[in-house]
Amino acid sequence: MKTLFVSYRVTDLDLSLRFYTALGYVELGRVEAGDGSHLVILNFPGEPAASLELVHRPADGRVDVGSGFDHLAIQVDTLTVTLKTLAEAGLEPEPVQYPGGPHGPKTSWLTDPDGYRIELVEWPSGHPDGITAADFS
Incomplete structure (x- = not known):
């Protein structure tokens, strides 16, 4: 088995994309998931595959990172x-x-x-x- 990537739910997709691209990630692709939801797949240049997925579900409201x-x-x-x-x-x-x-x-x-x-x-x-x-x- 192998870990594929980490997935974060985000409140503001544009704001999160600006943050993660400033950190060095690049966008590999996106998927429209319906109801205005999007999945954006990222990795660092030189990585062979995806390492981070940003999940934006506006209908679910603000993200609560929680304690886990x-x-x-x-x-x-x-x-x-x-x-x-x-x-x-x-x-x-x-x-x-x-x-x-x-x-x-x-x-x-x-x-x-x-x-x-x-x-x-x-x-x-x-x-x-x-x-x-x-x-x-």
């Missing part, structure tokens, strides 16, 4: 460059943190228009992409 979802984590090459690019695009990333200490990953947080939290992660030099079993040994 925590966050989406996105790996970046260089956090300082990413934060500068995001700030120039009008987004407001939080200051850099070092949750694993000075030799661990660097992180920063960002919140989308509906309140979904996004963790931006830069791994230390030599660390493989993503979290693996080796991180828990």
Whole structure:
């Protein structure tokens, strides 16, 4: 099995698309789902397939993020460059943190228009992409 993508319901599709394209996502395609609803499929350039779906159902009203979802984590090459690019695009990333200490990953947080939290992660030099079993040994 394999995870295909994450899907978020969004309140304002245009506002969310501006946010996620400023973050670096590109639109792969969209589906009109009837009743004014749309599904917009996104990925980062260089990804072989979709990684995020935005679901807009205007008839359902405003999105309530609720207490069950925590966050989406996105790996970046260089956090300082990413934060500068995001700030120039009008987004407001939080200051850099070092949750694993000075030799661990660097992180920063960002919140989308509906309140979904996004963790931006830069791994230390030599660390493989993503979290693996080796991180828990």
